[in-house]
Amino acid sequence: MTDSTPRRRVRAGRPALSREHIVEAALSVLRAEGLSKVTMRRVAQELDTGQASLYAHVANTAALHAAILDELTAGVESERSGTWDNRLESLLFAYSRVLFTYPGLARSALVLRPMGQHTLRLIDRVLELLLEGGIAPDRAAWGVDLLLQHVTATAAEHAPPAPGERADREGAGTADASLAAAIREADPERTPRVAAMACELLSGPHEVRESWAIRALLHGIAGTPVRGAEAAPF
Amino acid sequence: MTDSTPRRRVRAGRPALSREHIVEAALSVLRAEGLSKVTMRRVAQELDTGQASLYAHVANTAALHAAILDELTAGVESERSGTWDNRLESLLFAYSRVLFTYPGLARSALVLRPMGQHTLRLIDRVLELLLEGGIAPDRAAWGVDLLLQHVTATAAEHAPPAPGERADREGAGTADASLAAAIREADPERTPRVAAMACELLSGPHEVRESWAIRALLHGIAGTPVRGAEAAPF
DNA sequence: ACCTGAACACCGTTCAAGT
DNA sequence: ACCTGAACACCGTTCAAGT
DSSP states (O other), X not given: OOOSSOOOOSSTTOOOOOHHHHHHHXXXXXXXXXXXXXXHHHHXXXXXXXXXXXXXXXXOHHHHHHHHHHHHGGGOOOOSSSOHHHHHHHHHHHHHXXXXXXXXXXXXXXXHOOOSHHHHHHHHHHHHHHHHTTOOHHHXXXXXXXXXXXXXXXXXXXXXXXXXXXXXXXXXXXXXXXXHHHHHTOOTTTOHHHHHTHHHHHOSOHHHHHHHHHHHHHHHHHHOOSSOOSOOOO | OOOOOSSOOTTTTOOOOOHHXXXXXXXXXXXXXXXXXXXXXXXXXXXXXXXXXXXXXXXOXXXXXXXXXXXXXXXXXXXXXXXXXXXXXXXXXXXXXXXXXXXXXXXXXXXXXXXXXXXXXXXXXXXXXHHHTTOOHHHHHHHHXXXXXXXXXXXXXXXXXXXXXXXXXXXXXXXXXXHHHHHHTOOTTTOHHHHHTHHHHHOSOHHHHHHHHHHHHHHHHHHOOSSOOSOOOO
16 A cells, blocks of 8 residues: 555566565465465565565565465355354354365464454454354353364364375375274274264264354353353253 | 483384384474474484384374374373263363473374374273263264364464474464454454453453363253254253 | 485575665 | 575485395
8 A cells, every 4th residue: 555656677567575465476376286385485486586585574484374364264254144043154164165175274274373354354253143142242252262263173174185285195185084994993992982982973974063063062152151160051 | 101311322222113113212302302303304313213214114294293192192081080071171181281282293183183092092081971971972972073172272272382393583372462462453343343352352361261161062062962953042 | 124325306584785 | 675596404205225
């Protein structure tokens, strides 16, 4: 907004570097080649400059990834009709879809804790829906974290390797499969319950489990007092 | 396992390399220098060999990290007395303590999904306690995931930078602080609820929030039917 | 079958020097 | 103030050659 006169000197058509341009370039690299290629070097190359130039606008690689995720969060919206809890679920699913599209980003998100404007909007919207559902403000405030954490962690866990993200012979994609194998082959002596309940542990398509999880979270958030040390009624 | 030997005393007479020796060496590097130093090169150096040698016993770096975490999980146990839910909470806290000690490991755990014998034991124990609490088996089976996911994600989010894990001027440690700042400075126009509830959003010491979260999860798991598509009663 | 040195193909970040 | 090339200090993984 400050520079209305782009001084394109070296090479025609090359605008001055800016945080905005950098994030834009990073996004295009992300879409084309996956998060593993969103490196300072690769993004700088995309902008026809040296990697060192980016550090004037972005603190480090983690900050760049956080900025990307916040940008992608801009498009996350809930359905406009339906009950509050259905709209909330659709909002979380929309966010989940972004994270599943770029699993590497989901994996970083828990650490990055991106707090850009779009992420704040998302938090605000979740809060709004929880309050609309009549959930006590103090429980709603603590519940937001729980809901977004769950969605993010789930994407990090279950999302397939994705575009250019090392789909090796045994990448992150087989994590689910090897987990299933480990549970199915559980020793009935050492881990009797896992062995006995292998079926239940591995049952259900992802969507159904996810829907259950969100309902369980809402149920727990709504029904668990913040102050009282007394046990919740089971 | 004996540790706290500053110099490589491991493989004194250079016995054959084995997966066990490698994990042991990796653990000692972890304890001394943090996860970021648990690299194929550094561990190989610890064993006085070339990095390529490790690949005969460990698939890749991720597998090595998973093996380490499973090993650390061996010591995780619940208190022996108290109500089932208090014992469960103590079990989760014990696991949490391991993850908080090596935050980098927590950060990887969601992706790694380590499924060694000790992790299976932990799952078995959680299942046992849920069933003891009278929670329906199908809900308990799906609930285990939710509980362990939460603990892991929380450690990944909130754990401080730790030993040798890049405690830079703006490492992962300030994530919490910058998040707090972002919420406190939230624009009342764009994000009115975040601005209005900043206090509630940021309130409470970690332990209290964590205890609330686990109670909320248990409450939700116990009270949310797996099959029924009907909304849970709020 | 296991072990090894060396190489390949990358990283993030810093810094002195330019403009 | 911004930009740059070059360098520093690392990575994971592969591979041909050894034993």
